Amino acid sequence: MRIELRAVSKAYGRGEGRFWALRDANLTVDRSTHLAVVGPSGSGKSTLLHLLGCLDLPTEGEVLLNGTPRTSLTDRQVSLLRRTWMGFVFQQYYLNEAMTAFQNVLLPLELGRGADRRTKAVAALQWVGLGHKLHALPGQMSGGEQQRVAIARAIAHGPALVFADEPTGNLDTESGNVVLGVLQALHDERRTGLVLVTHDDRVAARAARVVRVRDGRLE
Numbered sequence: 208m209r210i211e212l213r214a215v216s217k218a219y220g221r222g223e224g225r226f227w228a229l230r231d232a233n234l235t236v237d238r239s240t241h242l243a244v245v246g247p248s249g250s251g252k253s254t255l256l257h258l259l260g261c262l263d264l265p266t267e268g269e270v271l272l273n274g275t276p277r278t279s280l281t282d283r284q285v286s287l288l289r290r291t292w293m294g295f296v297f298q299q300y301y302l303n304e305a306m307t308a309f310q311n312v313l314l315p316l317e318l319g320r321g322a323d324r325r326t327k328a329v330a331a332l333q334w335v336g337l338g339h340k341l342h343a344l345p346g347q348m349s350g351g352e353q354q355r356v357a358i359a360r361a362i363a364h365g366p367a368l369v370f371a372d373e374p375t376g377n378l379d380t381e382s383g384n385v386v387l388g389v390l391q392a393l394h395d396e397r398r399t400g401l402v403l404v405t406h407d408d409r410v411a412a413r414a415a416r417v418v419r420v421r422d423g424r425l426e
């Protein structure tokens with residue numbers, strides 16, 4: 208899976224209130240990517256991540272998915288590509304509080320095909336080091352453990368690319384380090400492309416490439 212932004216800009220609002228959150232961004236990501244996106248709050252980092260992950264549409268410019276313009280694909284096709292090849296991790300984990308770790312990871316797999324969903328869910332949780340917490344509820348886990356459940360959910364289907372927006376933003380140093388280790392291993396051991404939005408210098412230090420965003424522009 209390769210995603211390419213070509214001269215992409217994103218504006219929010221209309222008329223007088225129109226605000227350009229991202230301007231003229233050019234960027235390509237694939238399996239080999241290990242990229243940290245840094246910059247001050249409000250500079251456009253999340254906007255960039257949402258455009259790469261096809262969670263939002265550009266106002267100007269072109270997004271290419273495996274070389275095909277996104278605009279020539281149906282919503283259904285884009286959503287299938289996203290479900291098959293991409294995974295997302297957010298600062299707030301977004302786990303279902305009423306479901307166990309296992310159920311949280313299984314849930315998105317139920318949308319896909321394949322008979323081995325339960326095995327995949329367990330394998331993903333084992334991979335993030337939570338094989339002993341399969342039946343724990345989010346409320347019974349630490350922040351770092353909850354984020355690892357979220358990572359397991361993001362990788363259980365074997366995506367080519369994982370997008371993470373401030374994945375250590377809510378964590379103390381110790382749990383943050385564990386989460387960063389898991390993300391790093393995704394790239395090193397599973398050949399998964401990583402795009403990490405972060406304020407965290409440790410994340411940027413480990414990344415193969417750092418893109419700085421300032422006032423909506425990539426430097």
Ligand SMILES: Nc1ncnc2c1ncn2[C@@H]1O[C@H](COP(=O)(O)OP(=O)(O)O)[C@@H](O)[C@H]1O
Nearest residue numbers: 219220228246247248249250251252253254255
């Ligand atoms: N849905 C939205 N509607 C209006 N403005 C938005 C919206 N999302 C983001 N913005 C604005 O766009 C700018 C960039 O936001 P964002 O990409 O979230 O920045 P970052 O992730 O770097 O903090 C900010 O000024 C923010 O207020």
Ligand SMILES: [Mg+2]
Nearest residue numbers: 252253254372
């Ligand atoms: Mg943000």
